[in-house]
Amino acid sequence: MIRRLGTGLAVLWAAATASYVALLLAPGDTVDILVGDGPDTPEIRARIVAEWGLDRPEIVQYVSYLWRLLHGDLGRSYQAQRGVGEILAGQVGPTAQLTLAAAGTGVVLAGVIALATAGRGRWARGAASAAELVAVSVPPFLIGIVLLSVFSFTLGWFPVSGAQGPRALVLPALALGLPIAGVLGQVLRGGLEQALEQPFAVTARARGLTERALVARHALRHALIPAVTLAGWFTGTLLGGAVITEILFGRPGLGQVAMQAVTGRDMPVVMAVVLLSAVVYVTISTLLDLAYRAIDPRIRT
Amino acid sequence: MRRLAPAAASAVLLAVLAGCGAPAAEQAAPATLTWAVETQPITLNPQQWSQNKARLLVFNQFDALLAKDEDGSYRPWLAKSWTVSDDGLTYTLDLREDVTFHDGATFDAASVKANLDQFLVPGYNAAVAAIQLRSFKKAEVVAPHRLRITLKEPDALFLDFLASPYAGQISPKSLKSAKDLKFGGPDLVGTGPFILDRYVQGQEIHYRRNPAYRWPPAGAAHRGPAHLAEITYRFLPEAAVRVGALTSGQVQVIEGVPATEVALIEKDPSLALHTSLNSGTSYSYYFNTSHPPFDDERVRQAFREAVDVDAVLRSVYRGTATRAWSVVGRRSPFYDASLEGSFGGDVAKANALLDAAGWTGRDAEGYRVKDGERLTVREVASAPFVRDRRDVLAQAIQAQVKQNAGIDFQVRIVDQGSAQKALEEDAYELFGNSRGDADAGAALNLILPAKAAINRTHFADPRVDKWLAAASATSDQAARKKLYAQVQRAAVAEHAVVFPIYVPADQIAASGNVQGLGFEPASGTPASAYDVRIGT
Secondary structure, eight states: OHHHHHHHHHHHHHHHHHHHHHHHHSSSOHHHHHHTTSOOOHHHHHHHHHHHTTTSOHHHHHHHHHHHHHTTOOOBOTTTOSBHHHHHHHHHHHHHHHHHHHHHHHHHHHHHHHHHHTTOOHHHHHHHHHHHHHHHHSOHHHHHHHHIIIIIIISOOSOSSSSOTTHHHHHHHHHHHHHHHHHHHHHHHHHHHHHHTSHHHHHHHHTTOOHHHHIIIIIHHHHHHHHHHHHHHHHHHHHHHHHHHHHHHTOOSHHHHHHHHHHTTOHHHHHHHHHHHHHHHHHHHHHHHHHHHHHOGGGGO | OTTHHHHHHHHHHHHHHHHHTOHHHHHHSOEEEEEEESOOOSOOOGGGOOOGGGHHHHHHHOOOSEEEOTTSOEEESSEEEEEEOTTSOEEEEEEOSSOBOTTSOBOOHHHHHHHHHHTTSTTSOHHHHHTTTTTEEEEEEEETTEEEEEESSOOTTHHHHHTSGGGOOOOHHHHHHOTTTTTOOTTSOOOSSEEEEEEETTTEEEEEEOTTOOOOOTTOSOOSSOSEEEEEEEEOOOHHHHHHHHHTTSOSEEEOOOHHHHHHHHHOTTEEEEEEEOSSBOEEEEEOTTSSSTTSHHHHHHHHHTOOHHHHHHHHHTTOSEEOOSSBOTTSTTOOGGGTTSSSOOHHHHHHHHHHTTOOEEOTTSOEEETTEEOEEEEEEEGGGOOTTHHHHHHHHHHHHHHHHOOEEEEEEEOHHHHHHHHHTTOOSEEEEOOOOSSHHHHHHHHSSTTOTTOOSOOOOHHHHHHHHHHHHOOOHHHHHHHHHHHHIIIIIISOOEEEEEEOEEEEEEETTEEOOOBOTTTOSBOOSTTOEEOO
16 A cells, blocks of 8 residues: 555656656747747846746756645746646636536446346347447537537527536536446446356356346446446546536636646646646546455455 | 406506506616627736737726727826827826725825836836836826826827726725735726626636726716626637527627628527727738748749739638738728738739749649749748637638649648747748737837847838837827838838738627627727617
8 A cells, every 4th residue: 555655656756747847848938938929028038037937957947846846836827827726726626526527427327328238139239339439439529519509509408608506517517428438338338248147147147146136246346347447547538528528618627727728838737737637647546446455355465 | 267367367467567667667677798708818907918809808897097099099088188298208197086996995196106106016017017118207196186107208109008908997905905916806906897706717707887987988888887787708718609609598798709600690680790800910921031932022922912812811701801901900090091902813923923033943743943942931820829710711822822823831830839939940931910909000019120029020121110110209190190101011012021911800799689889999809898788
């Protein structure tokens, strides 16, 4: 467990360093970025250099950057001229809400469809797997636009955006959750079908267990291992997809901040978002390791 | 039961009639409105403002000292009158005496001085201190509502500053106490018709009416408080989503209507479309004259002649774009109309010019060559600044110059850093740009003089520098117009360093019952919500 934490910290350090190096390697220098499209005179440049401490050697800037990170100081945004921590603090909530809702939607949909179709007739399986394929292969942007045109612009059931409580969350959560439901559904059904053909399933049936009880008590547990492994993958999908979903639906959140920061080359914000994503990743994969132990007692030893 | 029906009907009728007695009250009832905008403000402090697309928010919360008119003249706003000394160095402002900030503080000469002096604080706004306020020396309170401003040298653009978002007056108390001065927010208060009460980054910004407001700029459509009790601006960066939100009635107004959606909106009788040309410079290609092939004036002219601009604009913008003839936009009072029709679309002339310039050979792909070199020109554009389908426009021009004159026009859209690098290394032949400055002269000062900050043509003509300097020093509008006309003729006709393409415009689409939408006269950007109301 301690080793697991150590690796986690190493990953975080690597993420912090990698984003710092990316900043150094990126074309154009920081002063250009800060000047942006505004007026540009030598005096303005000199003032900017002094203000941001850009005249110090790169290694000193790097060490002081790490030092500030250790103290929880993420720096100041070039563009918004505000503390990065402050900018992100207000955006974590909406993104957490969206990604959790999307993950929930994805998992529930996948579970329901897999349980309903595993081992059933060709027809049900074919339909489910076609739907899953569509959900996976259509880009979330398009899913979002289609959902909006149908359920918001035409039927008027759900608002595009705004502080309208859970109603405003339905379409974005669906847009972001459908691809996950697609992949997860495939894997879960595959796992279930495999498990149902195992010798233990035959034994259980022989003991007189109903098919439903067999699936719920035994097969599902087997099918869950690959599905849980996938959870690591969909953390990434969710964080990436949140960018598009938030912009499309005009929702506040980290994705939308990241997008604005990348196009405006607001590096302190970009770096903080990278770091935060790394923290989420490390946390989730650690939790998953723990989950494996709960699901499969063999891993515990 | 049946017998009761007439009684019930008359009761309903009575209720309806009673309702009819009250339409006046109903009309006066406070109204709310939601407006979807494309761009999020990066700051809510007017003195840090830098985005033309966010200008429509500024004058909800803040008032400037003067208002600028379409013809370049000025109207009173928070300053009810002003005088300029004969030597152009002393400005005396007489301020309104009935103005209060949203925090209850009184607006007076001391508060204007505090706002001006704030710009002198190092690190507050280096750009404005160095450009707009370069000639500012000091401000003195002569009387409670009279302020004397002294300049180091005459500067015709100083009044432009007083009418810009930078002159948005902030309560001196909140200049000191605001939690985040540079970003602003509800704790950075002004005197404007609306009070900012909520900003949710990435989602919306919400204002409520300032009930005490009675100091709009001279010439506003009404006096007294704003019509709307509340207004919400919602950020929807996707054009298709904005249009969908409007057609489904979820928002009442949208800003930024793409050319592809204009027809849809014009067809819908329940919607109205408002368009206004922007001030400043037109969207133009600037030729880099520092190296071949555009160091040769004939090649520059040939490029312009090889493009049928009207056809290109028709296909890219479906007839919604206005062709530009000068580097100065058509909306500006300094626009030189004599340049109209002076270039473009003469393919035979383009080919003759290129032949004369020595680009006589052709390679396998049909491009012109000279001394074994292909006639290649590159445009490097920074992705965050590519808007208005300018990428598609470039492709259309690319096809035309290839087909009509054998020019290989390469378009690269890259990130801001790479674009900056290409500019520094002089690795470009074409540069596309438009500027939204309310005073076109301010834009020309940045583009054309030999040592100007964004002189990317490397064009140098001492006469142009002299005319521009003279135009900046005088406040005589007629004299300025004459000088700027000379500048435009030199840049567009004589040296052909610039290829004006179209005049940028702003569009607003709204439900038919939204009245009073308009544009700021000088900038051409959407106006604040002060005059907006719902009704017929």
